[in-house]
Amino acid sequence: MKDKRITLAWTGASGAPYGLRLLECLIAADYRVYLLISSAARVVLATEHGLKLPGGAAAAKELLVKHLNCDASKLDVCGKEDWFSPVASGSAAPKQMVVCPCSAGTLASVAHGMSDNLLERAADVVMKERGQLLMVVRETPFSTLHLENMLKLSKMGVTIMPAAPGFYHQPETIEDMVDFIVARILDHLGVEQGLVPRWGYDQRNA
Numbered sequence: 001m002k003d004k005r006i007t008l009a010w011t012g013a014s015g016a017p018y019g020l021r022l023l024e025c026l027i028a029a030d031y032r033v034y035l036l037i038s039s040a041a042r043v044v045l046a047t048e049h050g051l052k053l054p055g056g057a058a059a060a061k062e063l064l065v066k067h068l069n070c071d072a073s074k075l076d077v078c079g080k081e082d083w084f085s086p087v088a089s090g091s092a093a094p095k096q097m098v099v100c101p102c103s104a105g106t107l108a109s110v111a112h113g114m115s116d117n118l119l120e121r122a123a124d125v126v127m128k129e130r131g132q133l134l135m136v137v138r139e140t141p142f143s144t145l146h147l148e149n150m151l152k153l154s155k156m157g158v159t160i161m162p163a164a165p166g167f168y169h170q171p172e173t174i175e176d177m178v179d180f181i182v183a184r185i186l187d188h189l190g191v192e193q194g195l196v197p198r199w200g201y202d203q204r205n206a
């Protein structure tokens with residue numbers, strides 16, 4: 001039976017709506033989500049979405065559950081130094097993790113195994129356990145250092161997925177563009193989704 005537990009990390013790159021929508025879809029798909037939120041991610045969430053998360057993990061969870069109107073038992077918000085969280089150890093961590101959105105800073109820390117906070121440690125654990133790590137990186141343009149860090153991680157089996165929505169599904173709203181990225185992430189995770197029409201189907205049937 002599939003382990004329906006997953007680690008989701010929000011970092012301080014632009015793209016808070018991707019992270020929120022992904023959380024909503026994973027919980028709707030009956031996943032138990034361990035959510036890690038960097039300090040910068042809180043600033044971005046407030047700037048881009050007007051959602052001001054309170055400092056503590058429990059209070060942040062309460063607000064998110066209310067905001068998404070989701071099942072509280074499916075969400076576990078972990079503190080930055082909650083070293084006793086399951087995500088901190090290979091013996092208990094979910095085998096899948098998504099960093100979305102992923103900043104250039106977190107990209108660099110993970111590429112160099114810093115493990116300086118729970119978010120970086122969780123990514124390190126998924127890599128050492130040969131699990132599935134997806135990093136939805138957002139920056140433009142990319143420096144050579146960013147590209148090198150992405151190549152390094154890609155060679156280790158990490159999926160680097162730029163937050164670059166396509167336009168061939170003819171998006172009409174920002175939500176359509178957000179769903180384009182979230183749909184690709186869910187596809188890679190093996191989570192069933194019907195957020196956007198699949199390439200080739202609608203065009204052929206038109």
Ligand SMILES: Cc1cc2nc3c(=O)[nH]c(=O)nc-3n(C[C@H](O)[C@H](O)[C@H](O)COP(=O)(O)O)c2cc1C
Nearest residue numbers: 011012013014038040041047103104105106138139
């Ligand atoms: C509104 C806002 C948008 C930002 N957008 C990006 C971005 O798209 N990509 C990026 O790498 N950093 C971006 N930053 C800068 C990062 O938040 C900053 O480098 C931070 O140290 C990243 O920390 P973290 O990786 O621990 O979240 C942004 C910051 C703010 C406040």
